[in-house]
Amino acid sequence: MGQKFSCHKISEGKGVGQVIISKDEIMFYLVRPEDGVVIEKAHDLEGRSVAKKVIAFPGGKGSSVVQSDGLYQLLMKENQPAAMIIEHAETVLVAGAIIMEIPLVDKVDPAFYSAVKDGDRICVDASNGIIEILD
């Protein structure tokens, strides 16, 4: 059993995957649907793939339109994130995650951020408000 941390459910569900940590906010439209690679210039995750991963990032940014299209396109190619962990909830990403049924949480126990390392396998159980670091 790994370390467990509390969090607040935004979009229900449960997702397991390697965690990828971004210090920049994310606009999913500038993520390539075919492989989940971030193509935004000068972005913290530029060139890295978010496909099937748990993404920990500050929050969503950008257009109120194409954010959810980005998620939708990833979903169609089965390259959507396994779950998302954010610090600042904003309506656009929240609505997108709920409609696309991708687990999303915020208000995570601050201890999580000092314990987690990029690449750790983690489980986000949004419905029950628990994040677990598996290894």
Added chain:
Amino acid sequence: MKLTQEQQDILEGKLGEGAALAIKVQIGIGECFDAPRMLPITNAHVALSNQESDLWFAEKMVGLGAKTRIPPTVNPGFCLSYFKERGMVTDEYADHMRRTHEAHKALGCRLTYNCTPYMDTNIPFPNEIIAFSESSATPYVNSVWGARTNRESAQSALCAAITGFVPEYGLLLEKNRKGNILVEVKAKMDSDFAFSMLGYMGKKIGPGIPVFVGLGDYVSPEAHRNLGAELNTSGAYGMYHIVGVTPEAPTLEAAFGGREPERRVVITDEDFETVLEREISDRGNRAIDFALFGCPHFSVKEVRYIAEMVKGKKLAVPLWIMTSALTKNTAEKMGLLDILREAGGDVVEDTCSDQPCWHFLKGKVGVTESPKCAYYPRKRGLEFVIRDLKTCVEAAMEGAVK
């Protein structure tokens, strides 16, 4: 969240399955933000974008029998007749746009196809509770008109238009409308383009509600539009204050609600240059293939400005101005359309830069004055050099940019 009998009825399907799904999504959003209840809205703007997710959701709603109770104005996709007539789109793209049109028509939307409704077709009253999506529209209606909306997504705004309600949280509440970041602008703010650059400082400004000082006592509608559009390209901002300009910021104290700023940021010319050259624009001093303006849609003043610059001259590359059908109509009556067409340019109504109708420009390099215009179509393989409007129009006449 506590629902009224009417809202409970919607949830139970008395207005149909579509409205029930819409209110379910809204309850999910409301719970995320601890909204205690839902409030009625009297206006909405749906940022339809003719993207696949958009069409998927709108058609799903139509299929479930949904109809908007509060008919929203809508964003542009692309103008089917313009691009079809000229053979510029494939049947597949045309069919997609036709379906987007039919779905939103069936939902009873006001088919304005314009991303700047706050300039002429959908102007809310102060304190009016509304649901507005669209990058530049949300900050404009909150900050400039003093109406109240959260930064809705295209889909959540459509849900609100269908149910006629929004969850009460965030910017609907007086206490959440105060600024928390003091942004002292020392950069030279001599054009509407400078306001675009200021908006693109989201990374430096950080999350929250910025309060700008140092912008003088008049900010044009176009400058407000650019500021909001770029704030929501470089970040996510529901509103801003400009001390002495916007209605909820008569003084610095009022803008911050009497509290101290949590952050202080100074923006200089150097910040603009760094972001422009290193992050968002292609390198200058090169030949260009086209010029594209109107992201967000241009006002008739801007159409006139370009027409005056190109009057009696010939453009070296194609130039398009995207705007509303209303503005195009006005420009035509003013004789501006003839001037632009004689020079080799054109005005395109109902169209957005991030649409498949521009695919013929893939791999080409254009000029634009809008960082947002350069940002999104990157996914479609369009490249841009970003400069102020005057430099862009000169570049279109010369075929090369500084």
